[in-house]
Amino acid sequence: xxxxxxxxxxxxxxxxxxxxxxxxxxxxxxxxxxxxxxxxxxxxxxxxxxxxxxxxxxxxxxxxxxxxxxxxxxxxxxxxxxxxxxxxxxxxxxxxxxxxxxxxxxxxxxxxxxxxxxxxxxxxxxxxxxxxxxxxxxxxxxxxxxxxxxxxxxxxxxxxxxxxxxxxxxxxxxxxxxxxxxxxxxxxxxxxxxxxxxxxxxxxxxxxxxxxxxxxxxxxxxxxxxxxxxxxxxxxxxxxxxxxxxxxxxxxxxxxxxxxxxxxxxxxxxxxxxxxxxxxxxxxxxxxxxxxxxxxxxxxxxxxxxxxxxxxxxxxxx
Amino acid sequence: xxxxxxxxxxxxxxxxxxxxxxxxxxxxxxxxxxxxxxxxxxxxxxxxxxxxxxxxxxxxxxxxxxxxxxxxxxxxxxxxxxxxxxxxxxxxxxxxxxxxxxxxxxxxxxxxxxxxxxxxxxxxxxxxxxxxxxxxxxxxxxxxxxxxxxxxxxxxxxxxxxxxxxxxxxxxxxxxxxxxxxxxxxxxxxxxxxxxxxxxxxxxxxxxxxxxxxxxxxxxxxxxxxxxxxxxxxxxxxxxxxxxxxxxxxxxxxxxxxxxxxxxxxxxxxxxxxxxxxxxxxxxxxxxxxxxxxxxxxxxxxxxxxxxxxxxxxxxxxxxxxxxxxxxxxxxxxxxxxxxxxxxxxxxxxxxxxxxxxxxxxxxxxxxxxxxxxxxxxxxxxxxxxxxxxxxxxxxxxxxxxxxxxxxxxxxxxxxxxxxxxxxxxxxxxxxxxxxxxxxxxxxxxxxxxxxxxxxxxxxxxxxxxxxxxxxxxxxxxxxxxxxxxxxxxxxxxxxxxxxxxxxxxxxxxxxxxxxxxxxxxxxxxxxxxxxxxxxxxxxxxxxxxxxxxxxxxxxxxxx
Numbered sequence: 054x055x056x057x058x059x060x061x062x063x064x065x066x067x068x069x070x071x072x073x074x075x076x077x078x079x080x081x082x083x084x085x086x087x088x089x090x091x092x093x094x095x096x097x098x099x100x101x102x103x104x105x106x107x108x109x110x111x112x113x114x115x116x117x118x119x120x121x122x123x124x125x126x127x128x129x130x131x132x133x134x135x136x137x138x139x140x141x142x143x144x145x146x147x148x149x150x151x152x153x154x155x156x157x158x159x160x161x162x163x164x165x166x167x168x169x170x171x172x173x174x175x176x177x178x179x180x181x182x183x184x185x186x187x188x189x190x191x192x193x194x195x196x197x198x199x200x201x202x203x204x205x206x207x208x209x210x211x212x213x214x215x216x217x218x219x220x221x222x223x224x225x226x227x228x229x230x231x232x233x234x235x236x237x238x239x240x241x242x243x244x245x246x247x248x249x250x251x252x253x254x255x256x257x258x259x260x261x262x263x264x265x266x267x268x269x270x271x272x273x274x275x276x277x278x279x280x281x282x283x284x285x286x287x288x289x290x291x292x293x294x295x296x297x298x299x300x301x302x303x304x305x306x307x308x309x310x311x312x313x314x315x316x317x318x319x320x321x322x323x324x325x326x327x328x329x330x331x332x333x334x335x336x337x338x339x340x341x342x343x344x345x346x347x348x349x350x351x352x353x354x355x356x357x358x359x360x361x362x363x364x365x366x367x368x369x370x371x
Numbered sequence: 372x373x374x375x376x377x378x379x380x381x382x383x384x385x386x387x388x389x390x391x392x393x394x395x396x397x398x399x400x401x402x403x404x405x406x407x408x409x410x411x412x413x414x415x416x417x418x419x420x421x422x423x424x425x426x427x428x429x430x431x432x433x434x435x436x437x438x439x440x441x442x443x444x445x446x447x448x449x450x451x452x453x454x455x456x457x458x459x460x461x462x463x464x465x466x467x468x469x470x471x472x473x474x475x476x477x478x479x480x481x482x483x484x485x486x487x488x489x490x491x492x493x494x495x496x497x498x499x500x501x502x503x504x505x506x507x508x509x510x511x512x513x514x515x516x517x518x519x520x521x522x523x524x525x526x527x528x529x530x531x532x533x534x535x536x537x538x539x540x541x542x543x544x545x546x547x548x549x550x551x552x553x554x555x556x557x558x559x560x561x562x563x564x565x566x567x568x569x570x571x572x573x574x575x576x577x578x579x580x581x582x583x584x585x586x587x588x589x590x591x592x593x594x595x596x597x598x599x600x601x602x603x604x605x606x607x608x609x610x611x612x613x614x615x616x617x618x619x620x621x622x623x624x625x626x627x628x629x630x631x632x633x634x635x636x637x638x639x640x641x642x643x644x645x646x647x648x649x650x651x652x653x654x655x656x657x658x659x660x661x662x663x664x665x666x667x668x669x670x671x672x673x674x675x676x677x678x679x680x681x682x683x684x685x686x687x688x689x690x691x692x693x694x695x696x697x698x699x700x701x702x703x704x705x706x707x708x709x710x711x712x713x714x715x716x717x718x719x720x721x722x723x724x725x726x727x728x729x730x731x732x733x734x735x736x737x738x739x740x741x742x743x744x745x746x747x748x749x750x751x752x753x754x755x756x757x758x759x760x761x762x763x764x765x766x767x768x769x770x771x772x773x774x775x776x777x778x779x780x781x782x783x784x785x786x787x788x789x790x791x792x793x794x795x796x797x798x799x800x801x802x803x804x805x806x807x808x809x810x811x812x813x814x815x816x817x818x819x820x821x822x823x824x825x826x827x828x829x830x831x832x833x834x835x836x837x838x839x840x841x842x843x844x845x846x847x848x849x850x851x852x853x854x855x856x857x858x859x860x861x862x863x864x865x866x867x868x869x870x871x872x873x874x875x876x877x878x879x880x881x882x883x884x885x886x887x888x889x890x891x892x893x894x895x896x897x898x899x900x901x902x903x904x905x906x907x908x909x910x911x912x913x914x915x916x917x918x919x920x921x922x923x924x925x926x927x928x929x930x931x
Contacts, residue, residue: 069845070831071831071845072832073830080763083759083762083763086760087757087759087760087763090757090760091754094750098746101717101718104721105717105721105739105742105743105746109724112726112727112728113731114729114730118728124662124727124728126662126663126924126926127662127665128663129666129667137714138711141710141711141714145710145711148707148753149703152704153696153703156699156758156759157700159759160695160699207693211535212527212529212530213529213626215691217766217832217834223762223763224691224762224766225691228627228693229626233692246844251766252527252530252766254447255443255447256443257447257837258836258837346443346444347443
């Protein structure tokens with residue numbers, strides 16, 4: 054696998070984010086407790102539903118029954134009440150104990166030495182991804198090495214969002230004025246899809262996230278590439294793009310939108326709404342509201358010449 | 372009006388024809404608990420159809436990936452209005468309507484304790500509902516932003532702050548719900564006072580019908596749960612208009628605080644909504660099984676226990692906000708505890724049927740549907756209560772499937788059971804049983820087809836409240852199935868509406884006691900006169916009409 058990656062073969066993309074196919078430790082612990090709970094609740098369902106259906110079938114009024122004849126009037130039984138109170142209590146205590154253990158194991162896990170630190174900041178409707186130890190800022194794609202755990206600091210710039218990559222970890226919210234933590238340790242190189250899971254306004258649906266787990270060497274190469282500054286462009290800098298976007302190493306230092314320094318290294322545009330192709334990029338810059346209505350990026354009404362200059366500059370941001 | 376000189380002997384009552392304006396006046400100015408009850412229920416049914424249509428548009432949009440039936444703004448308004456309407460303008464008036472209509476009749480009273488407060492409650496509720504819907508016209512506000520609210524029915528901060536919700540749509544949400552809440556509190560207060568002080572001679576609390584018991588606990592829950600919501604909404608108004616910063620995170624407010632306030636209301640609220648179904652089942656199942664309710668003290672105890680526990684489970688809606696592991700464990704534990712009394716109720720209903728002679732008429736069919744579907748809802752609820760499992764399921768379509776199983780599979784099925792059961796009492800006409808069976812089976816099929824796939828979608832990682840999705844995420848098939856179910860559900864509801872209209876026009880005459888009932892409402896005429904009972908009844912057991920019909924084997928011989 055690592056060899057294939059080195060040869061430039063694309064990473065496998067896990068498009069179907071089934072929580073019952075976990076590929077990292079937190080999702081794995083959640084999957085195991087889910088199996089236990091499913092087994093218990095499934096057994097309860099079979100027994101109780103069976104009793105209900107049996108009772109309905111067995112005691113239904115049949116043709117020829119004497120309508121005037123009332124059945125024996127039974128008012129209750131304390132022994133039976135105690136029985137069907139105590140058994141559920143025992144089941145509930147088992148479930149509470151198991152839950153407590155898994156809650157502690159996921160929430161109170163101490164970060165292993167050598168893990169990667171990433172700060173994930175939710176915005177309406179995209180993700181800012183920062184690597185404080187590497188000085189990298191990117192968006193909507195979290196690159197992590199498959200060799201170690203990644204520890205995520207979750208923050209929000211505006212409203213509440215929620216981090217959810219089903220095959221790696223359950224949800225943790227990104228809440229303004231608060232820092233939450235989550236961790237992931239994808240074991241195999243690959244691309245894992247996630248979504249914002251807390252309704253955050255108009256384009257909540259298109260606030261998609263991808264975790265790109267790479268072999269350690271590939272990840273290292275990626276960080277080196279990402280750390281390089283880009284060169285400037287007069288046409289780009291003369292437009293209001295720079296009020297919101299940063300291109301490292303140039304006068305463009307806007308903070309409101311995603312960092313564009315290595316835009317072309319990303320797989321998608323507009324937080325996963327469209328794939329990153331030259332044609333899509335052109336359409337996106339021309340009229341963001343067409344691809345992602347409600348997006349906070351306005352249409353700048355660029356002339357064809359300006360559009361061409363901006364797009365060809367963006368395409369140079371490898 | 373007619374109430375001044377009512378004759379005590381109803382056989383000689385002359386019913387003159389009223390003109391349209393007189394009829395209208397008699398309904399608008401009424402303080403009669405039965406008319407107000409019916410007005411609540413009819414209003415709830417109208418809002419149910421409106422909110423159902425909204426849901427149909429959403430399902431149409433989601434039937435296929437990348438579809439463009441509605442845009443994101445419209446979709447977000449649809450699910451906000453759908454949820455808000457279903458909870459506050461369908462569920463709550465059903466609670467008020469049922470308890471208004473039935474509690475006085477069941478306890479042998481002539482009216483509610485405060486008839487005028489009762490009328491006030493209805494009209495202020497209706498005003499709140501209309502205010503919410505006026506947002507479609509007025510929500511733009513002076514700045515021209517927005518129309519109906521689009522913040523979701525639980526309106527999480529800071530999405531509701533001025534910075535993120537411009538225009539007046541959120542204000543309409545706040546005020547409409549706040550005002551409707553006043554109506555709910557008024558009505559709940561009235562039910563409590565009525566049950567405490569207006570029971571007929573002999574009706575001790577131990578002899579009070581199960582229905583009244585459940586609605587009494589329900590009313591207490593309303594009185595406890597609504598004020599925190601109202602307080603939070605006032606705080607939000609202060610934020611939006613007076614520069615307060617309770618929830619305004621940009622000025623240091625707390626987003627989590629709103630969640631605590633909202634769910635301290637919101638979780639008891641779901642029990643407030645499901646209790647009427649419990650109340651209905653506890654009346655319908657015994658009558659159609661021809662046996663008294665099994666383990667009556669345990670049933671009452673279970674309802675009281677659910678009421679108490681439901682006040683301490685709210686943060687299970689917040690397992691993903693990053694609470695400490697101890698808090699998560701506490702709320703997981705308390706949430707699972709609710710399963711115990713709920714299980715007791717299901718077991719006792721089943722035991723009531725066991726050994727009986729089940730008449731599987733439409734009301735009983737809906738009760739059977741309730742039992743099985745509510746069992747599923749309870750078990751998926753247990754899954755959600757297990758916090759680590761919830762980290763995956765939270766805010767996914769699994770949750771949408773779960774709460775529709777409780778609120779449609781449970782509550783709405785229960786309500787239909789109640790409507791088919793008491794319609795003859797309220798109108799004097801039977802609902803057609805054959806159409807009722809069609810309604811039941813179509814509704815079961817449509818309901819299962821729509822909501823079972825939602826559980827799978829959640830497991831496949833589909834978050835709730837998204838207006839569109841990409842085609843290759845494994846969500847296409849189940850979304851299409853789910854949307855197809857809507858057509859069957861709509862057909863079922865159309866049949867029901869037709870059944871009501873047709874039965875009102877030319878239904879079979881019901882008589883006073885079509886189901887061979889045991890509680891006091893069946894001792895008066897159908898529909899009951901304004902004063903309910905000519906002579907106040909005297910009861911000696913929890914089944915007064917059983918005693919009357921079986922003088923050799925009365926309940927009071929066994930009850931102490």
